[in-house]
Amino acid sequence: MTRTAAWSALALLVSAVLIVATGGSPVEAMQALVRGSVADATAISVTLLYAAPLLLIAAGACVSASAGVFNIGQEGQVLIGALAGAAAGLRLALPGPALIAVVGLAGALAAGFWAWLSALMHRLRGVDIVVSTLLMTFVAQQVVAFAVNTPWLLQESRLGRATVLPQTNKLPPRALLGSLGSYPGLQLNAGLLIAVAAAVSVAVLLTRTRWGFRVTMLGLNPAAAAHSGVRVTVVTGSALAISGTLAGLAGAVLLTSPLSTNRLQPGGTLGLGWDGLLVALIARNRPLLAIPVALLFAVLRSGGSFLAATGVPSYLADIVKALLVLAFVAPRVPWRRLAVA
């Protein structure tokens, strides 16, 4: 723990040096970060909006990683979730609450299936799951690009002589996730509630159910799990599907949240899929620990957009994030053994 703290301090120090090197002031940058993320109700609202999809993705990553399956294709699964959600939201004429539920469900199921395809490829052809989940992300990007560039699929309707962009129409307002209750200036989006519920469910699932016990066993010692009667392919497949399901749900939440344009766009995930994976990594695959970590990452997201105003390039927020991840992973590296080799 103390070592983690020391590494984190080092990461922050390096970040400060980088800020100075790019001509900024670390103090100002810090202030901007705070202003953009937690200084007032509006900033907090944005932070919480970012936290919801991050937490959903991370909770899913915890499931697959616990089973010893490294799903790193969340970015693509988020896209597929958003695609299915957009299709449902734009095509189905349902009343508000039902439509919201169907959008979420469509996104979750589609991405769950998408992730499960990697388990299938592994089963049939022995394709490495890390590789296939990653590559399926690029396939997902092309599928979405195709959908939003093809008029008879999901591309936005042509109005008069206006240029048509590669994106869908805006989702109807009744399909969007609203705030829970109303507070002056504060948005408490329903997506966050879904995400926290998902993280708690995953924690319960992993520790209290027979399936969760088997997942844990499989992740820690596949041979012993097989020996004890765990059906390895079934458990692997279901763990992957669940992690995809949660990423897809994150895609649907993102699509219907005030953060986005409420249209499906090829870059609409904002790279949150990758961030969610990092959240799980730092939380060491513990879903409940992922809640505060997701909040921290959301702070870096919302605060990062304020950095540019201080003359510091906003991508420095990404570098800080990367350094923090390294700081959390570093204590687990067997330094001694490396030194001997």
Add this chain to the structure above:
Amino acid sequence: MGALTLRGITKRYGTVVACDAVDLDVERGEIHGLLGENGAGKSTLMRILLGLETRDAGTILRDGRPVTAGSPREAVALGIGMVHQHFSLVEPLTVWENVILGDTGRIRRSRACAEIHEMSQRYGLPVDPLATVASLSAGERQRVELIKCLRRDPAVLILDEPTSVLTRAESAELFAVLRRVVRSEGRAVVLISHKLAEITAATDRVTVLRHGRVVFRSATAATDVAELARQMVGREVADAAALGLIPAAPHVPEKAQGDPALRIRGLTAPGLTGIDLEVRPGEIAGLYGAEGNGQAQIGDVLCGLVTPDAGTVEVGGVPVDLRTPGALHTAGLGIVPEDRHRAAVVPAMSVAANLTMKDLGTRVWLDRRRLRRRARELAAEFGVVATSLDAPLSSLSGGNQQRVVLARELSGDPRVLVLAQPTQGLDVGAAEDLHERLRRCAHDGMAVLLISTEIEEVLGLADRVLVIASGRVAGELHAAEATPEQLGMLVGGGAG
């Protein structure tokens, strides 16, 4: 002036003292036995010598000069060479490539081969320098290791449990070679072993370690097996097999009765050819052979880790579908596999989880209270010593981990119990305890299959001994007619 002198070597891991002010004197021209139970500190001591561990205190003298090896490479330069229990050869490479591995400069095959040829002649270690290591038997591989080590001209040669992979005949050959190395070249040999018979047969002097301390040292000729056993364990031990001794009196077989509880027919898998064997309720059947002859593969099949190419396994007269995970367990076969950490336990999970992981119930939700109660009962019944049932299994000693596996396997009331190398890595007390439980299981009507490379264990426990060599059953003997010589012949005959 000794070739190698250790003074006050101390090593602590946290509060555990692995080596406590150990003094050791190894003279030129002697084979020095280092005897001790598993966990007595033998390996730690040698790892310090080789520079794989650092010592907390003490001095190492080579020919009277204080030295410290920072790495195995430096140890070689100091004239200390070691043949490890588990070989460090690169299997796809040839013998000569393995021997010169680590050399610098130009590689010349013809010179390396000539050198190996000359050394095999000198030491009586026949080996073909052009053969691929993967195609060699365990005995031949050990010759390669010895040549590799002797080529660097060590003044002190350390052998760690060298006979665990050898047949009796091969062990005898090895000791003859060591004798030659010591006599004619004035080298010193340290022979590390927990087998009493080996120490008395092959060494000139012996040092006994117990709980990290030197408790006894003597000329081998001036002591005897009983004395060494007492010094090694610290008390009288009746179970000869647990001490690595051939039992004095032949084993009186239990009355086995009824139809076989375990029947294996024509089992063929990589490394196994047409294995047939039967075990009846109430008997302990031993499956004896040297390492690398198919015992491990049979264990893997009975663990459900390998699906055989052909053949059937019947438990209680009912064929088991080996493709279904856990089918053997459901059919009533309990197994304590050879490599506990690979297949039998999840070291990172709790003791309680490991005790109950095959008996999670049929509902979606775990009945955590029932599982806890079950774990507590089993731990008490089998004498598992753990600080807490929630502690990770890896925090337990080898003997206690073994008890956890045995407790879990027996908790399902199996018809058949299979144990593979069950006492490997256990101290004498734990081995004794295990042997006693096995006898009781068989007495209560269980069919027990004991897969072991330890001839003493097989002779001490089994009512019937099957010998496996080169993946085939080479013969079968009843306890009354099974002698070390008979078994040795079957092992050697099958391998030839």
